Amino acid sequence: MTTEEPSPATATAGPAGPAPGRPALGRLRDAARYALPALAAYLVIRLVVLLTVALWARSVGAPLGKELTRFDGNWYLGIARHGYDGYEKTQSNMAFFPLYPGLTGGLDRLSPLGPREAALLVAWLAALAAAWGLFAIGAHLHDRRTGVLLAALWAAVPHGIVESMGYSETLFTALAAWTLYALLRRHWVTAGVLCLFAGLTRPTASSLIPVVGLAALLAIVRRRDGWRPWAALLLAPAGWLAYLAWVGVRTGRPDGWFHIQSAGWGTTFDFGAYTVRKGQQVLSQASALPMIVVTVVALLAIMFFVLSLLDRQPWQLLLYSGLLLVTTLGAAGYYHSKARFLLPAFPLLLPAAVGLARAGWSRAVTVLVTVTAFSAYFGGYLLLLWKSSP
Template sequence: MSTVARRRTGFATAAQAWAGQAGSAYRSWPWWVQVTVIYASARLVSACIFMAAALHQGPNPWFPAKPDYWNFINIWDARWYGEVIANGYPSELPTDAAGNVQENAWAFYPLFPALAGGLSRLTGLIPAASLTLLAMLAGWGAALVVYTLFRHRVSHVPALWGVAFFATFPVSAILQVPYAESLSLLLLAAALLLVVRRHYLMAIPVVVLLCLSRPIGVPFAAMLGLVLVYRLLERFRSGGAAGLPAGNHTFGEMAALTGLTAVAGVSALAWPAAAWAATGDFQAYTKTETVWRGHDLVPFKPWFDTGVDLFGPVLGLLAPFVFVALFGLMLFLPPVVRLGVELRLWCACYMGYLLAFLHPQTSTFRMLLPLFPLALGAVLLSRSRAYRGTVVTMFLLLQIVWIVWLWAWAQLPGGGDYPP
């Protein structure tokens, strides 16, 4: 064996030994440290992708070309949250000369800017810095709670892989920018955890805050309603009407679940009601939300319109039904069934909400993050490290696509750009 070959062999052996030692040390750390390492590593990779994309950012509406990392992540909706901190919400909806409502701050829920504004006042940080710091801390907290939630269904290792899938998902870079997604996911994961643990009364304040973070209260209330129906059917099937526990649910737990469902339903309407009270327009929130889509809200119709645009007049009308059928079948796959009733119902209700009220566009990818319980289902498809490592690698590569295609701004021929 030549000297060069011996050196290469020695280097490979040393690298393998070092990797083995590092792996052993990692496995000996507390679970929250392991989760933190996974999440921080994922965010570091995303930061590198952001910085590389920023080097190629040309002229745009916010700053000169080739911005630094901090300026680059403080664009798009981040500017609206800064506007809320600086000026609050308008008492009158802005309109154009024809009386059409224009884009305004009522589309952005209040919890994220309220917390960031309070942080700015306490620390003296500028709003953009407070928004960014809050988003990053909330994303870290979400990863910790997601792991805890997954541990209710699986052992330590697959739960860690579930966090890895969650932290590297192609749009997970949004968790480190000044958007409300990270805070909303933290509250959503916490609310789901409390529901899974049947701590329904403890979940009430979490659900109220969740409904003030993003427009996610309607599907969550629907999920709770279906869980309540499911538990009632369990009770009647097992003779619970005679006063005995059924499905391991006592009468007190059933009453608490009923109260939580009611609170969630009312809280889901709190922000539209606040917009109505402040502006005097009953449809203030709805009118504001539909400004970005360019037409009035007609449930389900945008999906058929998009289907026709993509696949033609025949296949396009069938496409939404095919999608719903495939998604429904997926919820009954054995790895997904292991998620449990609550998490599966959440995924079903949230997807139903998107189908009913979302206008499918490039922002749809970002709005899929609340389906994060399916990350654990994806992990459970196979125990192979090669499979799981390949998924993480593909997710990271697709982050490059998402950031370069949607986050970086490049004017379209007709003006503007696709939103992330």
């Protein structure tokens, strides 16, 4: 499946990373060198988008830092500064999971950065870690070129501006990507620990935990890898369940977090009836650009999931992206944010990355330049013209 010669650093270990026999620091250095084209491509695309938005913001007198941390970003900043509020509020901030604001608050206290700058730095570093994880999966399953293009495509998606904002999507995507990579490599304890942290980051860890659990159960039934699958099975849901239990104690009801979501934030699960209804409204009348883009992204996500099935992706990736589609499109409320909620569903981009890798660099660059241009414009539109959250 590989279309190019492996680098010297990876020649003895396949396309995904350095040879295991070297010291840890040397392996990390070799892995970073191998991933460098993907990280560079990701950074270039994100910088182009961010520079475009910055120039646009300057022309209209909007402070870029404030725009990059608005809406959900303000909720995270409030948690980082003051902690969680009381349950009696109409919209309790306990709806937001703790890892991202916790890291923001810790960096704020331990560095000269302010809370806003700390939030952005955590999100940007997590975005780089996510791009690296996407590259690792693409290179492991196919080749280095596919890994580079997978990271680049994720950088250039229409709602890619969120990857530069003070939101938790980049942190969750990084943890999910490296969890799935660890699963593919049968590194059970690593997968369990990373999934634990993913469960402290976003509620969508409910799409990742079953993947780790099922993979661990299959290994246990087949009596493979000793105690390690058991460790993954126990660790994977621990963070998610712990936070839900904590909210339950704070609210005095076992379903406390779900009650906050439905009563305070208007989010329930209706098996997609709301999404279909809103999609029909968007397509049958004059609608705002973000609503049209969300509808197109939802349709493309379903198409790419079918292509992923036809391409026979590893079942771990299929189950993860399938569950993310179900939980995102099956939920009622916040139609304008559904494309953002699908940002962590990066395996859906793998068929496109494979196709571009086979098409050659000239065609791939042509596609990337085009989608980056739209991502830059649309990112500015979301921040500076659209009045709701991305």
